[in-house]
Amino acid sequence: MLKIENLHAEVDGNKILNGLSLEVGAGEVHAIMGPNGAGKSTLAYVLGGRPGYEITEGSVTFAGQDLLGLEPHERAAAGMFLGFQYPVEIPGVSNVQFLREALNSQRRARGEEPLSGGDFLKLAKEKAGLLRMDMEMLKRNVNVGFSGGEKKRAEMVQMGILDPKFAVLDETDSGLDIDALRIVGEGINAIMRQPDKGVLLITHYQRLLDYVKPDKVHVLAKGRIVKSGGADLALELEREGYETVAA
Ligand code: ADP
Ligand code: MG
Ligand code: MG
Numbered sequence: 001m002l003k004i005e006n007l008h009a010e011v012d013g014n015k016i017l018n019g020l021s022l023e024v025g026a027g028e029v030h031a032i033m034g035p036n037g038a039g040k041s042t043l044a045y046v047l048g049g050r051p052g053y054e055i056t057e058g059s060v061t062f063a064g065q066d067l068l069g070l071e072p073h074e075r076a077a078a079g080m081f082l083g084f085q086y087p088v089e090i091p092g093v094s095n096v097q098f099l100r101e102a103l104n105s106q107r108r109a110r111g112e113e114p115l116s117g118g119d120f121l122k123l124a125k126e127k128a129g130l131l132r133m134d135m136e137m138l139k140r141n142v143n144v145g146f147s148g149g150e151k152k153r154a155e156m157v158q159m160g161i162l163d164p165k166f167a168v169l170d171e172t173d174s175g176l177d178i179d180a181l182r183i184v185g186e187g188i189n190a191i192m193r194q195p196d197k198g199v200l201l202i203t204h205y206q207r208l209l210d211y212v213k214p215d216k217v218h219v220l221a222k223g224r225i226v227k228s229g230g231a232d233l234a235l236e237l238e239r240e241g242y243e244t245v246a247a
Contacts, residue, residue, distance in 0.1 A: 001026045001198045002067075002166055007058035009046050016042045018223035019058070022200075024166075029192070029199040031209055031234060034220035035242045040202045043220070044170040047200075048082040049075055063165060077109035079165030083172050087151040090142035095154060098142050099124060099161050106162060127160030131187045148175030149184075156187040167192055168200045173208035185211025206234040219246040 002024045009017040016039045024030050034040055046053050047060065049072035060067040062080060070078065090098060103123075104114035115123065121135075128138055131153040143151050152172055159167060169188070173181055185208055192199045193212075201212060209217075209231065217233040218225045219242065226246045227233070237245050 001028075001063060002200070003059075003061040005059050005061075007043075007046070007060065008056045009042060010054050010056060011042065011052060015056075016223055017046065020220070020224045021058075022218060022225055024198045024200060026198060027195040028215045029201060029212060031201045031203060031214040031217045032220050033203060033206075033217060033234060033237055033242075034246075036204075038220045039223040040220055041170055042223075044082060044084075044168050044200075044202060047075075047080065047168050048072060073105070073109065076162075076164075077106045081159050081162055081164035081167040083155050083159065083167065083169040087143050087155055089144045089146075091144050093142050094140065095138040095142050095157075096121070096124060099138070099158055102158065103161055123161060124157070127157050127191075130160055130190050131156050132183050133157055149177060149180035152176060152184055153180065153187070156184055156191070160187070160191045163191070165196065166198045166200075168202070170202045171204065172201070173203055173205065181208060182211055184208075188212050206238040209234050221246050 004020060004022045007017050007020040008015065020043065022030070032040055032043070042053065046055065047067065049070065055068055062078065065078060067075060067080070100115070100120045103120065107114055124138060125135055128135055133153050137150065138157070143154065146154060172184060176184060188199065189212055201208065201214065203209070214231050214234065217229055217231060219227040219237065221242065
């Protein structure tokens with residue numbers, strides 16, 4: 001479903017990704033772990049098509065398409081979803097407005113009819129329920145005054161509404177308390193654990209993986225995958241640290 005081959009990328013002339021290769025099949029969840037500064041967020045940005053990241057070598061194929069040749073909005077319309085480590089606040093725009101426009105612009109890009117206000121609200125209510133979010137919260141401005149946990153839950157509601165084929169989630173677990181972690185983990189499972197979808201879960205810690213069981217775990221260090229294994233690898237990393245395990 002997602003095939004990354006020998007990816008090299010730089011920012012402002014600094015090489016950050018150095019020959020990263022990775023393949024995620026349909027129905028699979030892969031976790032990427034690694035020390036600070038390894039290039040995890042850079043990988044997420046490169047997959048999302050964020051400006052300023054120059055690809056100097058390699059390729060990324062997503063559902064048979066050349067992902068790197070697509071504009072960010074085309075990637076989203078093709079079913080690629082990115083969850084960010086630091087969600088942005090948008091004063092003056094409610095979550096409901098934002099989410100409906102995000103969904104309908106993707107639907108239009110795919111040649112589908114936009115959803116009516118009523119149908120959209122029904123969908124939003126269903127997905128908010130999965131994340132135990134009140135519709136009142138979704139009427140508030142995007143992320144303004146939200147706690148860290150509420151931002152992450154709102155982002156997962158967004159993922160539920162957009163119903164992507166593939167999600168790249170960058171430290172979705174950062175700043176979550178125990179209950180929010182479980183709710184977010186169960187939300188990811190409910191939305192993305194399906195035979196025709198895939199997930200790349202970027203995380204520092206193994207605790208989210210207690211809820212979202214990965215099929216494979218990869219260690220990213222110095223811009224490439226240095227070790228891969230099953231779910232046990234995350235436990236081993238937690239016990240022994242990156243330096244020992246990925247040396
Ligand atoms: P991680 O998410 O694994 O902690 P990042 O992908 O955020 O790592 O960063 C990888 C490396 O790239 C770090 O050393 C970071 O300082 C560097 N880096 C990230 N963005 C830039 C930038 N805009 N200019 C220069 N260096 C950057
Ligand atoms: Mg980091
Ligand atoms: Mg990061």
